[in-house]
Amino acid sequence: MISFPSFCLILTILFTKIPTFKSQSSPPSFSSRFLDSVLQDYAFRAIPTHRPKTGVIYDGNVPSNLTGSSVSALRLRTGSLRKRGFNGYKEFDIPKGIIENPYVERVILVYHNLGNWSEVYYPLPGFLYLSPVVGLLAYNAVDLMGKGLPELDLRAPEDPILIKFETFRVLPDGVSPVCVFFDLFGGVAFEQVLNGSVCSAVTQGHVGIVVEESSAAPVPSPARVPEEPIAGGGGGGGGGRRNKGWWVGGSVAGGVLLAALLVVLVLWVRWCRGTKRIEKMKDAAERGVPLAVAAVGRAEVPVAMGTRTKPILETEYVS
Numbered sequence: 445m446i447s448f449p450s451f452c453l454i455l456t457i458l459f460t461k462i463p464t465f466k467s468q469s470s471p472p473s474f475s476s477r478f479l480d481s482v483l484q485d486y487a488f489r490a491i492p493t494h495r496p497k498t499g500v501i502y503d504g505n506v507p508s509n510l511t512g513s514s515v516s517a518l519r520l521r522t523g524s525l526r527k528r529g530f531n532g533y534k535e536f537d538i539p540k541g542i543i544e545n546p547y548v549e550r551v552i553l554v555y556h557n558l559g560n561w562s563e564v565y566y567p568l569p570g571f572l573y574l575s576p577v578v579g580l581l582a583y584n585a586v587d588l589m590g591k592g593l594p595e596l597d598l599r600a601p602e603d604p605i606l607i608k609f610e611t612f613r614v615l616p617d618g619v620s621p622v623c624v625f626f627d628l629f630g631g632v633a634f635e636q637v638l639n640g641s642v643c644s645a646v647t648q649g650h651v652g653i654v655v656e657e658s659s660a661a662p663v664p665s666p667a668r669v670p671e672e673p674i675a676g677g678g679g680g681g682g683g684g685r686r687n688k689g690w691w692v693g694g695s696v697a698g699g700v701l702l703a704a705l706l707v708v709l710v711l712w713v714r715w716c717r718g719t720k721r722i723e724k725m726k727d728a729a730e731r732g733v734p735l736a737v738a739a740v741g742r743a744e745v746p747v748a749m750g751t752r753t754k755p756i757l758e759t760e761y762v763s
């Protein structure tokens with residue numbers, strides 16, 4: 445029989461570790477901001493240094509370690525961009541009224557199409573990409589040889605920037621895709637798809653069309669089943685009868701028990717985290733269990749990841 449405090453600790457680890465694992469394994473080696481700076485360099489190289497033209501889309505080359513993605517550069521006078529906008533920069537229709545901050549005379553709009561690298565640099569657990577992730581970033585055009593340049597702050601205060609996806613995967617009936625927008629600061633927002641394949645944005649960043657993974661497989665609960673055996677062992681008393689319920693599997697009674705148990709578990713975990721967290725940290729530290737300490741330390745991270753994945757949306761977009 446596991447003692448109640450250790451049970452809490454195990455549950456806490458379980459609940460904090462699973463989401464952390466996925467998100468933590470990618471960013472250190474595949475940082476999207478590092479990618480932005482690599483692609484800025486490669487996009488700028490596409491612009492001829494001798495008499496570069498404005499209003500011309502220059503397609504660049506990507507390094508071999510990014511084969512499958514593409515990059516382009518478009519140099520514009522900010523006055524003309526503001527007055528006229530620019531339609532048809534790949535997927536992007538840029539409206540008039542665009543504002544860059546700080547003010548520069550000419551701007552280079554760098555376009556990214558991440559192709560099969562989309563999931564690698566913009567992982568979105570629980571969702572499938574139906575389109576590649578494409579990006580639009582604005583830089584000062586004054587230094588064509590510049591590397592690691594900071595982005596300008598680009599906004600569309602009047603009409604939004606439209607992103608028109610031509611190719612994306614065909615959907616099974618009844619599945620509703622959503623636009624996902626990533627700003628340059630790690631923010632993620634979901635928005636409605638317009639006219640079947642158009643997304644909109646009011647600032648620079650990256651955009652893709654996604655669909656909830658669970659809408660492809662309508663029953664989301666099986667994913668959580670692996671947690672149950674531990675819960676059964678720790679739950680002690682009533683565990684035996686509930687175990688039978690799971691093994692019957694499809695039975696209604698099993699489902700109800702499972703749901704009830706999950707609710708109890710969630711409440712239990714919250715209670716553990718809320719009231720016992722500091723105690724657990726101390727306990728674990730004194731006992732010198734390195735795994736536990738690491739897990740509790742990481743417990744800070746899922747708070748941020750929670751906003752990134754927005755689990756609430758799962759119910760919102762199920763149709």
Ligand SMILES: *[C@@H]1O[C@H](CO)[C@@H](O)[C@H](O)[C@H]1NC(C)=O
Nearest residue numbers: 473474479482507508509510
């Ligand atoms: C890919 O190659 C380029 C050029 O060799 C290099 O600068 C970059 O760090 C490499 N990695 C990524 C993820 O772009």
Ligand SMILES: *[C@@H]1O[C@H](CO)[C@@H](O)[C@H](O)[C@H]1NC(C)=O
Nearest residue numbers: 510511512513559560561564
């Ligand atoms: C994307 O495809 C290219 C070949 O077209 C391949 O070299 C590259 O490894 C692929 N990238 C990923 C993340 O699978």
Ligand SMILES: *[C@@H]1O[C@H](CO)[C@@H](O)[C@H](O)[C@H]1NC(C)=O
Nearest residue numbers: 606608638639640642643644
């Ligand atoms: C959607 O389609 C309608 C009719 O074709 C068009 O008038 C409208 O501008 C489109 N909206 C967007 C955001 O593309």
